[in-house]
Amino acid sequence: YFLGMDDFSHDPIFDYTLLCKYRQRIGLDLSKDMIDLLLKKHRIKPSKPEKTKETHRGSLSIDATVVPVNITYPTDLKLLNQVREKTEAIIDTCHKASHEKSKPRTRRVEARKEYLKVAKAKRLSSNKRWTAARKQIQYIRRNLEAIDSRVKKGIYTLSEADAQALEICRAIHDQQHKMWETKTHQHDNRIVNLYQPHIRCIVRGKAGKPFEFGPKIAVSKVNGFIEIDDLSFDNFNEGKTLQTIVHAYHKAHGVYPESVRADRIYQTRENKVFCSKLGIRLSGKPLGRPKKDAEEQISSDMKEDFKKRQEIEGVFGVAKTRYGLERLMTKLPESQKASIGLVFLVMNLVQVLSFAHFFEAIEM
Numbered sequence: 001y002f003l004g005m006d007d008f009s010h011d012p013i014f015d016y017t018l019l020c021k022y023r024q025r026i027g028l029d030l031s032k033d034m035i036d037l038l039l040k041k042h043r044i045k046p047s048k049p050e051k052t053k054e055t056h057r058g059s060l061s062i063d064a065t066v067v068p069v070n071i072t073y074p075t076d077l078k079l080l081n082q083v084r085e086k087t088e089a090i091i092d093t094c095h096k097a098s099h100e101k102s103k104p105r106t107r108r109v110e111a112r113k114e115y116l117k118v119a120k121a122k123r124l125s126s127n128k129r130w131t132a133a134r135k136q137i138q139y140i141r142r143n144l145e146a147i148d149s150r151v152k153k154g155i156y157t158l159s160e161a162d163a164q165a166l167e168i169c170r171a172i173h174d175q176q177h178k179m180w181e182t183k184t185h186q187h188d189n190r191i192v193n194l195y196q197p198h199i200r201c202i203v204r205g206k207a208g209k210p211f212e213f214g215p216k217i218a219v220s221k222v223n224g225f226i227e228i229d230d231l232s233f234d235n236f237n238e239g240k241t242l243q244t245i246v247h248a249y250h251k252a253h254g255v256y257p258e259s260v261r262a263d264r265i266y267q268t269r270e271n272k273v274f275c276s277k278l279g280i281r282l283s284g285k286p287l288g289r290p291k292k293d294a295e296e297q298i299s300s301d302m303k304e305d306f307k308k309r310q311e312i313e314g315v316f317g318v319a320k321t322r323y324g325l326e327r328l329m330t331k332l333p334e335s336q337k338a339s340i341g342l343v344f345l346v347m348n349l350v351q352v353l354s355f356a357h358f359f360e361a362i363e364m
Contacts, residue, residue, distance in 0.1 A: 023330065023338040031341020032228055036252075038348055039225050056279060060249055060257040061221045061312040062229070062266065064238035066202045066212040067320075067340055069328045074192040074201075074213070076185070077129065080136035080176055081115045082194045083169045084108075087143035090166060094147070094156035104146040111139045133180055140173050168197050189234075198333050202235050214328060215336060219344070220245055221312050222257075224351055226344050231337060239265045243274055256280055259301075261309035283309060319343055 003013065072078070088106050095103045118124060118132040147166065150156040158166065172194065175187045191197045192213060202212045218230040218241050229245050230236070242262065250256050259281040260266075267284040275282040283305035320326040323343045330336050 020330075020332065020335055023335040024332065026338040026342070027334050028228070028231055028337035028341045031338060031345055035227060035341070035345050035348055038345070038352065039227070055255055056258045057255045058223060058253065058257050059259045059261060059308070060245070061261045061309055062218065062238075062242065062245055063263060063309075063312040063316070064216060064218040064230075064241075065316045066204060066216050067214045067325050067328050067336075068212050069196060069199055069214040069331075069336065071193045071196060071199065071213060076133055076176060076179070077115065077118060077136065079172060079192065079194065080133060080140065081119075083172050084111055084115075084136055084140050084143065086165055086194060087140060087147065087169055090147060090158070090162050091143060093162065094150070094158065097157065098150075098155050100150070100155055104143075104150075106143055106146075107139060111136065130180065130183065133176065137173065137177050137180060140169070141177075144170060144173065165194075168194060171197070196331055198233050200234055215340065217340060218245070219312065219315060220249075221315055222249065222253075225348050226315055226351075228341060228344055231340065233333065237265070239268050239271065242266050242271045246275070246278070246280065259283070259305060261305045261312075263309070281305075315347070319347065323347065 005013075085108075088108050091104060091106060114132060114135050118128065121128075144166075147156060147158075151158060168191070172191050175190060179185060179187055190201065192201055193199050199213050202214070202216055204210060204212050215231055215233050216235060216238075217228060218238050220227050220229050229248065230238075230241050242260065246256065246260065256278055257280060260275060261283045264284065267282060272282055272284075281301065283302065285302070316325075323346065325340065325343055328336055328339060330339050
């Protein structure tokens with residue numbers, strides 16, 4: 001009835017993949033366009049610039065955070081075990097569809113025992129971990145060789161999903177084998193999850209969370225509203241985004257901000273010189289020796305900027321605790337971007353409604 005239907009139906013009204021398809025269609029760009037369209041009426045415009053020649057107005061609070069995705073904490077051995085099981089599942093599927101009499105040996109029982117022996121151990125030396133990783137790498141290589149040889153001969157036919165999964169398995173095998181040879185845990189574009197290969201490890205260095213796994217976003221808050229300035233699955237230095245954000249502010253509002261409130265990572269010499277040339281006060285100590293007369297004023301401005309900068313921390317807190325960004329449940333890259341964009345769109349809508357209720361209360 002609430003959907004406008006006349007009769008009750010036992011059949012599903014829509015497919016369960018419909019929400020995922022809509023998220024992919026929305027993406028991040030459309031979400032940002034909707035936010036921009038929503039905030040068009042709330043931009044800070046200079047009043048009669050031809051008379052007042054106003055060049056600076058408002059303030060800008062910026063910061064960056066990581067949106068964790070719903071994956072288990074990755075370890076090399078756990079990842080290798082998942083890859084081995086995936087290659088075994090591909091062999092089972094392809095063998096069932098083929099006319100081959102004997103299935104290639106995978107030694108899955110032996111490999112599983114080897115994995116559990118290490119996974120269940122309370123204390124384990126580094127030599128034993130490297131040995132366990134080597135054994136899992138050997139099992140995976142044997143499975144890959146068995147699949148590749150049969151695909152070339154035309155015995156196995158891979159579906160599109162299995163072919164994509166096999167390429168990811170091969171990439172993980174190559175990365176882990178190279179790390180095992182060099183006895184290191186670092187690799188460029190290192191894959192940490194089999195089912196979400198686009199996720200990277202973001203080094204944060206925070207107490208209790210030295211590493212986080214998910215997209216990193218740079219966000220700014222202007223006049224009570226939130227805008228997404230950058231989003232990437234790879235780690236980036238948010239300090240380098242300040243100049244782009246300031247130019248975007250000028251393009252949207254017609255003026256530069258009077259002050260930019262940011263934490264220490266943004267307060268580089270390059271950013272300080274950039275803000276000084278444009279007449280913008282960047283939070284933190286300015287370059288050069290402070291003047292005696294202006295020392296008290298600079299100190300009070302720094303304290304005020306530090307207090308007001310906390311509003312951007314509150315944005316992240318509300319987004320993660322109330323709107324679900326504490327753990328991102330979607331899996332595909334475009335779906336994850338759309339989910340993040342829609343969260344900030346809803347937060348801006350709530351802000352618009354709160355302003356409307358405030359003015360209604362004043363009129364009453």
